[in-house]
Every structure is written in structure tokens, then in C-alpha cells.
Amino acid sequence: MHFDRFGHTYQLSIRTPDDLRRAMDLDDALWMATSAPIASLTCEPEFLGFVDLDKNGVIRCDELRAAVQWLFERLSDTTGICAQAAELELAALNGSDPDGKRLAETALFVIRTLGLERDDRIALADLAAFRRNLDSHPINGDGVIPPGAAEDEEVRQFIRDILACSEGREDRTGRIGITEADLDLFVAAASGYLDWLATAARDDGDVLPLGDRTAEAHEALEAVRAKVDEFFARCEALGFLGTSEPPAAPGEAATPQDSTAGGAVQDALRRAPLAEPNVEAVLPLEGKLNPAYAAALREFRTLVVEAVMGPAQTLLRADWERLKAFFSSYEEWLSAKRGAEVEELGEETLRRYVGGRYAGVVRDLLASDLEVTGRLDAVRDLRKLLLYHKHLFQLANNFVSFPDLYDPGRRAMFERGSLVIDGRWFNFAVRVDDLKEHRDLARTSRMYVMYVELTRVNDSEKLLVAVPATSGTVGNLCVGKRGVFSDTAGLRYQARVVEIIENPVSFEEALLSPFARLGKFIAGKIEAMSSAAEKQLETQVGQATQQVQQGVQQTVQQAPELIEQRAQAAPAVAAAPQAASSRRDLLIGASISIAALSSAFAFITEKLAGVDAWKIGVAAGLLVLVVLLPTALVALLKLRRRDLSALLEGCGWAINGRMRLNRTQRKQFTRLEPYPADATGTPRRRWLGLFLVVLLALVAVVALRRCRPGGRGDGEGTGPPPAVQQEQPLDPAAEDQAIP
Numbered sequence: 001m002h003f004d005r006f007g008h009t010y011q012l013s014i015r016t017p018d019d020l021r022r023a024m025d026l027d028d029a030l031w032m033a034t035s036a037p038i039a040s041l042t043c044e045p046e047f048l049g050f051v052d053l054d055k056n057g058v059i060r061c062d063e064l065r066a067a068v069q070w071l072f073e074r075l076s077d078t079t080g081i082c083a084q085a086a087e088l089e090l091a092a093l094n095g096s097d098p099d100g101k102r103l104a105e106t107a108l109f110v111i112r113t114l115g116l117e118r119d120d121r122i123a124l125a126d127l128a129a130f131r132r133n134l135d136s137h138p139i140n141g142d143g144v145i146p147p148g149a150a151e152d153e154e155v156r157q158f159i160r161d162i163l164a165c166s167e168g169r170e171d172r173t174g175r176i177g178i179t180e181a182d183l184d185l186f187v188a189a190a191s192g193y194l195d196w197l198a199t200a201a202r203d204d205g206d207v208l209p210l211g212d213r214t215a216e217a218h219e220a221l222e223a224v225r226a227k228v229d230e231f232f233a234r235c236e237a238l239g240f241l242g243t244s245e246p247p248a249a250p251g252e253a254a255t256p257q258d259s260t261a262g263g264a265v266q267d268a269l270r271r272a273p274l275a276e277p278n279v280e281a282v283l284p285l286e287g288k289l290n291p292a293y294a295a296a297l298r299e300f301r302t303l304v305v306e307a308v309m310g311p312a313q314t315l316l317r318a319d320w321e322r323l324k325a326f327f328s329s330y331e332e333w334l335s336a337k338r339g340a341e342v343e344e345l346g347e348e349t350l351r352r353y354v355g356g357r358y359a360g361v362v363r364d365l366l367a368s369d370l371e372v373t374g375r376l377d378a379v380r381d382l383r384k385l386l387l388y389h390k391h392l393f394q395l396a397n398n399f400v401s402f403p404d405l406y407d408p409g410r411r412a413m414f415e416r417g418s419l420v421i422d423g424r425w426f427n428f429a430v431r432v433d434d435l436k437e438h439r440d441l442a443r444t445s446r447m448y449v450m451y452v453e454l455t456r457v458n459d460s461e462k463l464l465v466a467v468p469a470t471s472g473t474v475g476n477l478c479v480g481k482r483g484v485f486s487d488t489a490g491l492r493y494q495a496r497v498v499e500i501i502e503n504p505v506s507f508e509e510a511l512l513s514p515f516a517r518l519g520k521f522i523a524g525k526i527e528a529m530s531s532a533a534e535k536q537l538e539t540q541v542g543q544a545t546q547q548v549q550q551g552v553q554q555t556v557q558q559a560p561e562l563i564e565q566r567a568q569a570a571p572a573v574a575a576a577p578q579a580a581s582s583r584r585d586l587l588i589g590a591s592i593s594i595a596a597l598s599s600a601f602a603f604i605t606e607k608l609a610g611v612d613a614w615k616i617g618v619a620a621g622l623l624v625l626v627v628l629l630p631t632a633l634v635a636l637l638k639l640r641r642r643d644l645s646a647l648l649e650g651c652g653w654a655i656n657g658r659m660r661l662n663r664t665q666r667k668q669f670t671r672l673e674p675y676p677a678d679a680t681g682t683p684r685r686r687w688l689g690l691f692l693v694v695l696l697a698l699v700a701v702v703a704l705r706r707c708r709p710g711g712r713g714d715g716e717g718t719g720p721p722p723a724v725q726q727e728q729p730l731d732p733a734a735e736d737q738a739i740p
């Protein structure tokens with residue numbers, strides 16, 4: 001077991017299957033992460049779903065341990081997992097383990113089904129082809145048999161008839177078929193219907209008193225049953241109440257007697273009795289009958305009355321009760337009817353289906369489909385094994401430790417891609433689901449972080465990633481800045497910065513920040529002074545213009561006799577003093593400003609003239625050190641404490657260690673692409689020339705300082721001071737002559 005130092009943290013190095021096995025015995029506190037959200041990992045979702053046992057969207061340490069244990073139990077040779085290959089040698093399966101043996105048999109079943117020439121290895125592509133083959137085949141393990149699954153046309157028709165009597169179910173291919181439950185229900189319904197028919201044949205004519213015409217006669221009786229009962233009820237009412245019309249219910253509207261519309265007439269006839277009610281309660285079967293029921297009464301008379309009672313022209317109440325009792329056994333038999341849903345197929349077809357081979361053939365097809373269903377479970381486990389064989393080693397290396405993050409040639413599973421913006425590459429990005437939560441944690445990283453919104457033309461969903469700037473300067477980065485983002489799968493997105501967490505990007509930028517702030521302060525002060533002077537000038541010009549305007553107005557208001565005399569002189573006289581006054585004020589202000597600046601410059605020059613050049617240099621150097629040294633220390637501390645783990649924790653990770661940035665990572669995560677070596681006209685680095693110019697300027701200043709007259713180069717301080725010439729007093733006589 002070996003640990004490497006990545007980002008100021010010691011992490012377990014997983015290089016071999018034995019390292020992976022031993023990593024599972026390592027304490028959780030020594031893992032780089034203890035949980036990771038699935039949404040932040042760029043890997044096959046099906047694989048991550050297999051590892052996430054409780055399906056909560058987060059992979060924990062115990063779930064990763066269970067996945068590694070499951071893989072190692074089913075493999076006798078684990079050397080292939082480091083290669084992260086998508087295929088597996090069958091010889092690597094553990095034949096002594098029941099599950100390993102079952103997986104080997106399933107792999108051979110898949111190979112034979114696909115008709116592959118090899119039989120020594122299985123690949124994820126083979127399982128995908130097997131699944132596509134199942135999806136196009138009616139026997140595909142979904143428990144549904146469509147008519148096309150049968151080779152015999154009679155069996156296909158049998159399945160179609162079952163579908164005609166049931167709703168059916170859609171299979172994996174989108175075709176409608178039957179299940180085993182549908183088959184059982186159909187057979188039960190057909191058998192019940194046939195048994196019900198057989199009951200009538202065993203009752204010696206009680207159930208079917210008129211034989212084959214019983215059903216037709218019973219239908220004719222049912223067609224007039226309600227109206228005949230109503231007729232005899234009206235007759236009883238006529239004998240008791242003296243009228244055949246029953247009393248109207250409360251709120252029931254009477255039928256208009258003068259309705260002549262065709263629909264109203266038909267409604268009135270359907271409500272009218274079969275014949276004129278009488279006290280004797282005799283229903284005539286011919287003569288004056290209700291036209292709406294005349295045809296039904298004729299059929300009833302022929303099929304029922306004459307068949308049971310013989311020829312008759314009238315029907316008494318007792319005869320009617322006898323006719324209803326005549327069909328009582330038949331009605332009881334009808335109420336016990338079973339299998340009505342298959343009745344439309346007919347007795348002959350149902351007897352052929354029940355007594356034939358059709359149900360057995362379909363059951364064999366269902367058994368074959370069930371066998372495929374069992375195979376599908378094993379194929380699912382085989383696919384799980386191959387996915388583990390391909391991705392589990394990489395997941396462990398992005399969970400227990402993060403070597404891929406610190407390798408410029410590889411990508412960690414939680415990285416999303418690269419951003420091109422402001423002429424630079426930003427090569428580290430993590431997905432953000434909750435901006436507020438991530439921002440609160442990312443502030444503790446002490447990094448300059450951009451939150452970038454990603455969109456695509458054909459995709460309405462917007463993604464959000466956090467991108468840190470780790471080297472160079474801020475440049476033109478700001479909210480609203482646009483760029484292009486390329487994810488690890490090669491997809492391109494339009495990118496826009498929506499929020500920024502500001503922190504120093506590099507040591508140079510942090511070191512120069514005090515001078516940048518000082519420059520901004522001086523520029524602000526100069527701008528404020530310029531604005532004040534400009535406002536003062538505008539005020540003075542405005543006052544002068546106002547005075548001129550007032551003078552003109554006063555002149556115009558004078559007496560008419562003075563207009564001609566003052567028309568030409570007054571404006572000039574009034575304007576000249578005012579203009580002269582304004583110019584005088586401006587010149588005086590400018591002169592005062594120039595004099596103040598000159599005095600200040602002279603004062604500084606006079607004070608520095610007596611100081612040695614090396615002292616000036618030392619003082620300037622000390623001043624710079626006083627400013628730069630604390631700034632440099634603070635910048636180093638801030639930059640040293642930059643931590644990527646806060647960006648991952650904002651995404652839902654549980655990180656145990658610090659993820660500090662080294663120099664290689666800083667240049668890797670934020671890269672300025674160099675110009676081609678053979679290109680011409682490209683910008684060059686001029687800092688060396690600028691340094692030489694400054695150095696030469698300093699040398700020239702020192703040389704001039706030493707060579708100036710009276711300086712140390714001319715023997716300054718080596719001789720006696722020059723004699724001071726005394727002023728001679730003037731002769732009084734000469735003084736008197738000089739005075740006129």
C-alpha cells in the first residue's frame with residue numbers, strides 16, 4: 001500500500017487490483033471522499049445506478065465496497081480491471097462460484113444466440129446486440145406473445161380470437177399480444193360457456209321448451225312484456241277508479257293533446273296502451289291495436305301464443321301469467337350464463353379451441369418466452385459485471401483518491417469540460433445544481449470562481465458550472481462575458497458568466513494590487529480636480545455672459561434719444577470690461593496653479609538636491625519594500641490556502657482532505673495558448689527591454705548627479721568655500737549726482 005502526495009494531501013495510490021482490494025480495508029477517514037452525488041460524475045448512468053444500491057442518487061463508501069466485493073467474488077482473474085476494458089475473457093470468471101458459473105453459461109448463450117464465431121470472451125457490444133435482437137424478436141422475455149410469434153396460421157388465428165375477446169398487452173417491440181393470464185381467462189370462459197350450453201341439453205326440454213326456437217320466442221315475449229303488463233294494470237285501474245289513466249305524479253307535466261309534430265305523435269303512441277283498456281281485462285291480438293307495437297304483437301302472437309296455446313285472437317290475464325311461467329326455467333338458465341365474452345366466436349369454434357392443440361402450443365411459446373426472461377436476469381447481471389470491469393477501477397481512483405485530477409493528461413470523473421473565454425482556456429469545471437448553496441461554500445475556497453450558464457440551440461435545459469481562474473490576471477472577465485464550453489463528451493455549449501466570486505488570481509496580480517488601487521485613487525482625485533476646475537470655469541463664463549446680457553438689456557431700456565448714440569458703443573463698453581474681467585480671472589487662476597505646481601516642484605528639487613543619489617534610491621527601495629513586503633506575504637498566504645475541495649463540497653461531495661493547487665495545476669486549469677513558433681507579427685515579451693531602459697535611466701541619473709557643476713565629480717567638498725563678495729557702499733557724491 002503506497003500513498004502519494006497530491007495537492008498537499010497524502011492519498012492512497014491505486015495502481016493494481018491488489019491495491020483496490022486493500023483500499024476497501026482502509027479506514028473511511030483516509031479516503032479522499034466518503035460520498036459523491038451521481039449527478040456530478042461523468043460516467044455511464046447504468047453503471048452508477050448499479051453501484052447506488054439504495055437509489056438515493058448518492059454513492060457512499062459502503063456501496064463502493066459492496067460493488068468491489070461483488071466484482072471480486074465473480075472473477076478468478078482480476079488483472080484485466082486495471083485496463084478498464086469493455087470486454088471480459090470467459091476464463092477470468094470464477095467457475096467455483098455459482099453466480100460466476102451462471103454468468104459464464106449466460107455469456108455462452110448470448111454468443112450462440114448472436115451466432116458469433118468466437119466463444120472465449122464477451123463484450124458490452126455483444127450484450128447490446130443481443131438486446132437489439134430480442135427487441136426485434138417476438139420471443140423476447142417480456143411475457144407477451146403476439147400472433148406473429150406462432151409459425152402455424154391456425155395458432156395465429158387462435159391468438160387473434162383471444163385478442164378479440166380481451167384487451168391484450170403491448171410487448172417490447174410495440175406489438176399487441178396475449179399473456180399467460182389472457183390465455184387462462186379465455187380457456188376458462190370457453191369451457192364455462194360450453195358447459196352452460198351442455199346444461200340445457202341435459203334438462204330434457206325444461207330449459208328449452210320450444211327447442212331451438214325457444215330463444216327466439218323468448219325474445220318476442222320480452223319485446224312486449226312491459227307493455228302487456230301495463231295494459232292489464234290499466235284495466236285494473238279502470239275497474240277500480242273509473243279511468244285507465246293513472247294519476248299524474250307531483251310536478252309531472254301533462255302531455256299536450258293537440259301536438260301534431262311527427263316526433264310528438266310517435267312519443268304519444270309509445271306512451272299509449274297496446275289497445276283500449278276494458279273492465280274485462282281482455283287484450284285483443286288483432287283489430288284496433290297501437291300502431292307503435294302492432295308488429296311486435298303479431299310476432300309475439302305467432303312465436304309464443306300460438307306455439308304454446310294454439311290459435312287465439314285475445315289474451316287474458318291468466319293466459320299472460322301462464323306464458324311468462326312457461327319460460328321461467330329458460331330464464332333461470334339464462335341468468336346462470338357463463339363465458340358471454342367468447343359467445344360471439346360460436347359453439348363450434350370454441351369446442352375446436354378447447355379440445356384442440358392450440359392452447360398447448362401457445363403455452364410452449366410462453367414457456368420459451370419465460371426462459372428468455374430468466375436469461376434476461378442473468379444477462380442483466382452479466383452487463384453489471386462488464387460495467388464494473390470497465391468503470392469500477394476508475395471510480396475508486398476518483399473516490400478513494402484523486403490522481404486523475406493531478407494528471408494533465410487525464411480527466412477526473414467529476415470534471416465537466418473546458419471553457420474558452422477572454423482569450424484563455426479554463427480547463428476545470430464542475431456541475432452546479434444549487435447556485436446559492438454552492439456559492440456559500442465556494443467563498444471558503446479563496447479562489448476566483450466564475451459561474452457560467454451553458455445553453456445549446458436544440459436543448460431547452462440550461463446547465464450551470466463553476467469554473468475557477470487559477471493563473472494570470474482577471475483581464476476582461478466580468479458578469480455577462482460570453483464564451484464557448486466543450487464538455488468531456490465533445491458537445492459544444494454557448495457560455496455566459498452569470499456570477500463571480502472575486503479573489504486574487506495569481507501572485508503577480510495580488511502583488512500589484514496596492515499600486516493598482518493607488519493608481520485608481522490618484523486617477524479618481526485627478527478626475528475630481530478636473531471636474532471641479534471645469535465646473536468653476538463654466539460658472540465664471542456663465543457669470544460673464546449673464547453680466548453682458550444684463551448690460552445689453554439695460555441699454556435697450558434707456559431713453560429713445562440715446563439709442564442711436566449708444567447702439568454701437570454700449571455693447572462694446574459693457575462687454576469689454578466684462579470679457580476682460582473674465583480673461584483676467586482665468587489667467588490669474590491658471591497662473592496661480594502653475595505657480596503652485598512650480599513651487600512644489602522647486603521645493604522637492606531643492607530638498608532632493610542636497611541628498612545623495614544612492615540615498616534617494618535606498619529610500620525609494622525601502623518605500624517599495626514597506627508596501628510590497630506585507631502585500632506579498634498576504635498574497636502568498638491567500639494563494640497558498642486556495643482549495644478545490646470547497647468547489648466539490650458545494651456540489652454535494654463529502655471531502656476528507658484539502659485539495660491545494662500546485663504550479664502545474666494552476667497552469668493546467670487556466671492556460672494561455674502560445675502563438676505558433678513560426679508565426680510572424682505576434683506580440684513579444686518586452687519586459688526585459690523595459691527593465692534595461694529603467695536600469696539605464698537610473699545609471700544616467702546617478703552619472704548626471706555626480707558630473708553636475710559643484711557636484712562630487714567636480715571636487716565638491718574638497719576645497720574651501722568661495723569668498724563671498726561684499727557690497728561696497730555708494731559714494732554720497734555720486735549718489736547725489738545720480739539723483740536728478
